Amino acid sequence: MRVTALIVCAGRGTRMGPGAPKQYRVLGPLPVLRHTAIAFLNHSRISDIAVVIHKEDRALYEEAVRGLRLLPPVIGGATRDESVRLGLEALADTAPDRAPPDRVLIHDGVRPFVTEETIGAVISALDEAEAAIAAMPVFDTIKSAADGTVTGTIDRSILWRAQTPQAFRFPTILAAHRAVAGRGDLPPVTDDASVAEALGIPVRIVQGSEDAFKITTEADLRRAERHLRGDE
Numbered sequence: 001m002r003v004t005a006l007i008v009c010a011g012r013g014t015r016m017g018p019g020a021p022k023q024y025r026v027l028g029p030l031p032v033l034r035h036t037a038i039a040f041l042n043h044s045r046i047s048d049i050a051v052v053i054h055k056e057d058r059a060l061y062e063e064a065v066r067g068l069r070l071l072p073p074v075i076g077g078a079t080r081d082e083s084v085r086l087g088l089e090a091l092a093d094t095a096p097d098r099a100p101p102d103r104v105l106i107h108d109g110v111r112p113f114v115t116e117e118t119i120g121a122v123i124s125a126l127d128e129a130e131a132a133i134a135a136m137p138v139f140d141t142i143k144s145a146a147d148g149t150v151t152g153t154i155d156r157s158i159l160w161r162a163q164t165p166q167a168f169r170f171p172t173i174l175a176a177h178r179a180v181a182g183r184g185d186l187p188p189v190t191d192d193a194s195v196a197e198a199l200g201i202p203v204r205i206v207q208g209s210e211d212a213f214k215i216t217t218e219a220d221l222r223r224a225e226r227h228l229r230g231d232e
């Protein structure tokens, strides 16, 4: 069985502020992306890895992954879901040299601390399901509000914080992304489970890890440095 990790890294990291895109920022001794790629390279059930990059980041990418055995990078698009779809199409278009993957794990390149356990768990979940995502329960009290005033308290027992990897049987997610591409009648798509949900495909929840937080802001990068040092 071919299990491919599709690592999306074509964003601009605007919430991080000025400087190199966050996926190429140095975290400890290595670029963020290199940490992430190594986590998947070290997993015995991952067959290969492809990274989706921004068209202006080729040099940054080549430097960050120098010496790592990866599939050729794919140029992404203006939105995360477009980058994913372009990555999936590239994986589909590898015949006759290589058959498409059986399973694909779509992962944010800026979640470097993905765990071996979570990678294995989302892969295994696909034995019984077409889709499975890493997620974490909600521990805070969640409010709705309008004009700065609370309008209610949301039942947090039904809420989960979606993470990545988000794992799919490859034909399922390829068809789903193709089906929703360009549809203006759907709510904004911020993860790949949303694409599957839009088509009524059941998505299993798999326990993720608090360590697998997404690096979005400067504060997250500082948190990641502390995590790497073992200070949290």
Ligand SMILES: Nc1ccn([C@@H]2O[C@H](COP(=O)(O)OP(=O)(O)OP(=O)(O)O)[C@@H](O)[C@H]2O)c(=O)n1
Pocket (backbone or CB within 6 Å): 008, 009, 010, 011, 012, 013, 014, 015, 016, 023, 052, 076, 077, 078, 079, 080, 081, 083, 084, 107, 108, 109, 110, 214, 215, 216
């Ligand atoms: N057009 C895009 C947008 C995002 N991503 C990737 O999707 C992941 C999660 O997205 P996010 O954290 O929002 O990254 P950015 O879009 O770069 O951040 P911002 O919204 O702050 O610009 C990141 O690894 C990012 O590189 C992508 O491949 N293509």
Ligand SMILES: C[C@](O)(CO)[C@H](O)COP(=O)(O)O
Pocket (backbone or CB within 6 Å): 080, 108, 161, 162, 163, 164, 190, 191, 192, 214, 216
């Ligand atoms: C895919 C994701 O990381 C799951 O939580 C999240 O949806 C990315 O959202 P962003 O708006 O691109 O940061």
